[in-house]
Amino acid sequence: MTDPLAHALSQITPILTKLGIRYVVVGSLASSARGVYRATADGDLLAELSPGHATKLAAALGSDWYADPDMIERAVRDGRSFNLIHIPTAQKIDIFPATKAFHASQMQRATLIPVFPVEAAVRFPVASVEDIVLAKLQWYRDGGEVSDRQWNDITGLLATNPDLDFEYVNSWATRLRVEDLLAKALAEVAAD
Numbered sequence: 001m002t003d004p005l006a007h008a009l010s011q012i013t014p015i016l017t018k019l020g021i022r023y024v025v026v027g028s029l030a031s032s033a034r035g036v037y038r039a040t041a042d043g044d045l046l047a048e049l050s051p052g053h054a055t056k057l058a059a060a061l062g063s064d065w066y067a068d069p070d071m072i073e074r075a076v077r078d079g080r081s082f083n084l085i086h087i088p089t090a091q092k093i094d095i096f097p098a099t100k101a102f103h104a105s106q107m108q109r110a111t112l113i114p115v116f117p118v119e120a121a122v123r124f125p126v127a128s129v130e131d132i133v134l135a136k137l138q139w140y141r142d143g144g145e146v147s148d149r150q151w152n153d154i155t156g157l158l159a160t161n162p163d164l165d166f167e168y169v170n171s172w173a174t175r176l177r178v179e180d181l182l183a184k185a186l187a188e189v190a191a192d
Contacts, residue, residue: 005029006116008086009043012093013124015060016047023047024110025126026096026135028153033115034129036156038149042083042092046106046127049097051077064088102172106131129161130169137178137185151185158189 009025016023025033027044049057054073061067066085072095075082079099083092098107110125127135133154140150158164173179 003116004089005040005043005091006122008089008091008093009115009124010122011064011086012045012061012084015057016045019053019056019060021047021049021053021057022098022107023125024107025115025124026106026132027094028149029115030127030132031136031153031157033113033126034132034157035160036153038153042094044094044096046096046098046103048107049076049095102131102134102176105172106135129157130164130172133157133164133182133185134169134172134176134178137173137181138176141178141181145181154181154185155189158185159192 009029013023023045024030024047025043026046028038028040029043032038032040051073054069054076057072058065058067058069061084064087066087072082075095076097079097081094081096083094085092096103098104106127109128109131111128112123113126114122115124115126116122136150136154136157140147140154143150169182170179173182
């Protein structure tokens, strides 16, 4: 693989699968794969982890990865993200533990698609467009509503995917308390 991030992702995902850890590509890689390309410095995965996976995951990754089992265990126990670094490519993979009902929905709705155009034959489970929009709305809100990158991803996905399941999106937007941001994004897309 020529893309260093693609190489790192292709190294970690079989290990997660072997350990029985379900995962989904989320974040900027997912939005790029679903139609709104932008460069990103790392990969984001949502994964079904328990604290007991920490030692097994760090051991399975081996010497090609920086993976601190204590840090992983604390992060998973606290329901917060942690990162792993693929040393040969210097690529970072952020892992977000799946701990909420929305995460379970993202995992269930993901489909296998290519993430990297050059390596189109390699497919990963990627969050649906609807779930990417919802997650990015939530990240935008949690980040103080100042990230132009997140907002551009949101409006770009809405503009390029007019056939979204809006019943699903509206339902989750209400549950996630981002319905006002969704309305604002839709209004902006309609005005363009």
